[in-house]
Amino acid sequence: MTQVQSGLARLVCFCLFVLVIAPANMSAAVYANGGVRSNSITICFVGDALVSRPLRVQQILAYIREYQFVANIQFSFLGTCPPASTQPNGDAFFNGDIRIVIPATSVDATTPIPGRGCSGPSTADWKSFSNSPNDLPNLRACLYNLKLGDDPWNSTPYLNHTLHEFGHALGLAHEHERTDVDRTICNTPTFGGSLSTGFMTPYDRFSVMNYQFPSCGINGNYDNSGLSDWDRLAVHILYPEALQVAEFVGTTVVRTTDTIRLRSAWGARGANLTFVAQDFRWTISGNLASSSSTLTSTLLPGTYMLGFNHRDFLGRTYTYVGVLRVLPPTIYTQRVAAPIASRLPLL
Amino acid sequence: MTRKRLPFAMLVLSFVLGLLASSVPAHATATFVSCTPVEVMTFHERIHVRCAAAIGGIVFFAAPTQDTQFVNRVLSIIESAQVAGRTLSIQYDPADLSGINIGCQNFDCRLILAIGFGQ
Numbered sequence: 001m002t003q004v005q006s007g008l009a010r011l012v013c014f015c016l017f018v019l020v021i022a023p024a025n026m027s028a029a030v031y032a033n034g035g036v037r038s039n040s041i042t043i044c045f046v047g048d049a050l051v052s053r054p055l056r057v058q059q060i061l062a063y064i065r066e067y068q069f070v071a072n073i074q075f076s077f078l079g080t081c082p083p084a085s086t087q088p089n090g091d092a093f094f095n096g097d098i099r100i101v102i103p104a105t106s107v108d109a110t111t112p113i114p115g116r117g118c119s120g121p122s123t124a125d126w127k128s129f130s131n132s133p134n135d136l137p138n139l140r141a142c143l144y145n146l147k148l149g150d151d152p153w154n155s156t157p158y159l160n161h162t163l164h165e166f167g168h169a170l171g172l173a174h175e176h177e178r179t180d181v182d183r184t185i186c187n188t189p190t191f192g193g194s195l196s197t198g199f200m201t202p203y204d205r206f207s208v209m210n211y212q213f214p215s216c217g218i219n220g221n222y223d224n225s226g227l228s229d230w231d232r233l234a235v236h237i238l239y240p241e242a243l244q245v246a247e248f249v250g251t252t253v254v255r256t257t258d259t260i261r262l263r264s265a266w267g268a269r270g271a272n273l274t275f276v277a278q279d280f281r282w283t284i285s286g287n288l289a290s291s292s293s294t295l296t297s298t299l300l301p302g303t304y305m306l307g308f309n310h311r312d313f314l315g316r317t318y319t320y321v322g323v324l325r326v327l328p329p330t331i332y333t334q335r336v337a338a339p340i341a342s343r344l345p346l347l
Numbered sequence: 348m349t350r351k352r353l354p355f356a357m358l359v360l361s362f363v364l365g366l367l368a369s370s371v372p373a374h375a376t377a378t379f380v381s382c383t384p385v386e387v388m389t390f391h392e393r394i395h396v397r398c399a400a401a402i403g404g405i406v407f408f409a410a411p412t413q414d415t416q417f418v419n420r421v422l423s424i425i426e427s428a429q430v431a432g433r434t435l436s437i438q439y440d441p442a443d444l445s446g447i448n449i450g451c452q453n454f455d456c457r458l459i460l461a462i463g464f465g466q
Contacts, residue, residue, distance in 0.1 A: 066376075069403045069441035226376065236402060245400035249381055253432030265381050265400075265434075320399060322383070325432060336431050343423040 029207060029234030031198035031275075032173035034132025036238050036314065037097065039072045044081035044096035046144045047107035056102055056157070060148070063162040067170065070232040071239035081143075084115065091117025091141040098130075098169050101144040109147050117141035126150075128161065130168035145169075151222065160208040164221035167209050167231070171238050173198060175209040176220065186216030199272050200237060201230040233269045237276050237312060246308040246318040253325045255332045256301055260324065264293040264310070276313050283307035284324060299326045376442050377460055382408065382435040387425050392449040394418055395456065396425045396435070407456035408437050411449045424462050433464040 043064075049057055067073045081099045084092040092115045101109045103126055112122045120142040121129050126149040131139055139145040148165055150157045175181075177193030181203050191213055204210075206228035210220030219225070227235070247265035254260055264280070267273045273293050282290040285304045289297055295308075308320040327335065382398035395409040410421040428435045438461035446458045 065442065069376075069378075071403055072401075073403075232378070241401040241404065243401065247381065247400045248383070249434040251432050251434075253430070268381070320383075322385075322399070339430055340427045343427060 029200040029204065029209065029230055030173040030175060030178060030195055031200055031234075031238070031313070032132050032168070032171055033198050034171055035134035036171045037133040037136075037169075039239055040074045040076055041097045042076045042078050042095070043098040043100065044078035045105075046081045046099055046101050047105040048080075049100075049102055049105040049107075050080050052105050053102055056150070059157065060100070060102075060162055063159050064166050066159075066163060066227050067166060067235055070227065071235040072241045073170070073235070073239050084141075084143075087117070087140065089117070091115075092143075093140050094143060097136060098146050098166070099142075099144040100146045100148055102148050103150050107143065109144070114143040115141045118143070120145060128165050130165040132168065133171055156224075158222050159224040159226055160219070160221045163208040163227060163231075167235075170235060172209050172231075172234065174211070175204060175207040176211050176213070176218075178203055186213050186218060188213055188215060191216065191218075198275065200234040200276050201270050201272055204228055204230040207231050230270055233266070233271055237266065237271065240312070240316060240318070244316060244318045246310055246320040248308055248320065250295075252306065252322060253327070253332075253336060255329045256299075256326055257329055258298075260295060260297045260299065260326075262295040262308070267293045277310050278313065279309070279311045281307070281309045283309075299324070301326050301328050301331075377438055377440045379436055379438050380405075382437050384425060384429050384435055387422070387429060389422070390450060393446075393451060394422055394425075395451065396437075398435075398437075401455070403441060404455055405439075405441070405457050407451065408439060408459045408462075409446055409449065409451040409456055410459045413449075421459055421462055424464070428464045435462060435464050437462050 045057055061077060064075055068075060078096050081094060081096045084094050087093045094115065101107050110124050110126065113120045118139070118141040120139050128147050128149045130146045146165055146169060148162060151161050152158065173195055174193070176191055177195045178199065179192065179194065179196045180199070181192040182205065183192065185205060205218050206225065208221055208227060208231055210218055212218065212220045212222040248262050249265050249268045250262035262282070264273060264277065266277060277293065280291055280293050281288065282295040284297065284299070284306060289295055304324040304326070306322045306324045309318065311317050380402050382396065383400065384396050385399050386397035388395055391412065393409045393411055395407045397407050410418045412418050425435065437459055439457040439459060441457060443458060444453045446456055447453055451458060
């Protein structure tokens with residue numbers, strides 16, 4: 001091994017170390033098959049919540065920023081939900097995509113939901129609920145469509161509880177109701193269910209979309225851990241950025257003696273690619289090189305145009321265009337390994 | 348240095364450098380993102396790398412030039428990744444909006460806590 005090569009190896013080794021020390025919250029996600037919302041989502045609180053519970057309102061707004069951080073989601077806060085107008089059929093029409101009711105305000109959420117024509121769920125207690133994006137039109141006649149208790153009631157409300165209910169509103173289903181839950185970690189009767197489709201990632205015990213299973217060490221919605229890595233990935237896929245880039249990981253400058261190995265970043269992060277993505281297409285200088293989620297190739301020396309495209313399960317397209325450089329080993333040493341080795345003292 | 352001794356030396360060096368990198372204060376909400384670097388720029392108050400894909404609208408990651416040692420290390424990693432065609436891994440705190448003080452705009456930029464690459 002030459003000194004410059006060992007320098008590059010050391011740099012890569014260092015970077016690997018930095019990656020290893022990353023927080024290991026590797027923990028999810030099931031698409032509820034209930035649609036997705038537009039990226040701009042209006043939210044409001046019903047009743048006098050802004051006056052009677054201002055700190056709780058601010059806390060909820062702070063909690064849901066986690067979704068804005070990981071995906072192209074913009075919550076637009078309307079304040080107090082405006083009064084209803086009337087739909088052509090005479091039913092009430094409440095503005096605000098997500099209309100939240102919380103305890104100890106002027107609205108008693110233990111009685112049927114107010115609103116002419118409202119057919120929303122109703123419970124006589126403070127069991128929280130939310131709804132899928134596609135349910136929105138059906139619940140327009142309801143004063144609220146997201147009911148959020150103060151669980152655990154006797155101390156600071158859980159972060160994950162808020163994220164769980166908003167997760168439903170964004171299109172996610174219960175993680176613990178999957179048919180493929182990991183029964184080696186939990187075998188209680190209520191763990192596992194009938195959800196057999198929409199698996200965006202493998203089962204994720206760290207997802208906020210789980211219920212709590214204390215005997216199994218799964219806290220789910222009753223915790224303050226925040227979105228798991230796979231929760232973040234799922235929401236990132238559900239709500240793509242304005243510029244939809246086909247994300248990949250790998251090395252695009254290689255030696256002729258190396259094999260080019262690129263792979264979908266969604267796959268690298270743990271997404272269930274058989275569900276979330278399709279129609280993968282890698283091109284090298286315009287020629288199809290692979291139609292899977294990975295590209296493995298060896299090339300003669302040269303500079304090539306790299307193209308990577310795919311669609312997601314909702315039919316949206318993603319594109320990347322860049323460059324692949326394949327260099328003879330001696331040239332690689334001069335242009336890549338040596339300059340990097342020269343930077344080592346800075347590290 | 349013999350071939351046998353080299354891996355051990357690399358391991359020691361990596362450990363030391365890794366400890367240095369881990370001395371960056373970690374925030375409770377700090378997270379990692381993969382970044383295919385498409386642009387690196389240096390300004391009076393900051394350097395930044397632009398990634399091919401955004402996450403939550405964030406496409407720039409910056410470091411203040413005031414901390415010269417840190418920014419030099421960051422710049423070395425970014426340049427190395429660009430030259431070698433590597434995917435960067437960047438740790439940042441989405442909730443930290445203090446980058447505005449160095450021109451790192453809240454709507455598309457965050458400060459770098461740690462940076463590296465491994466593939």
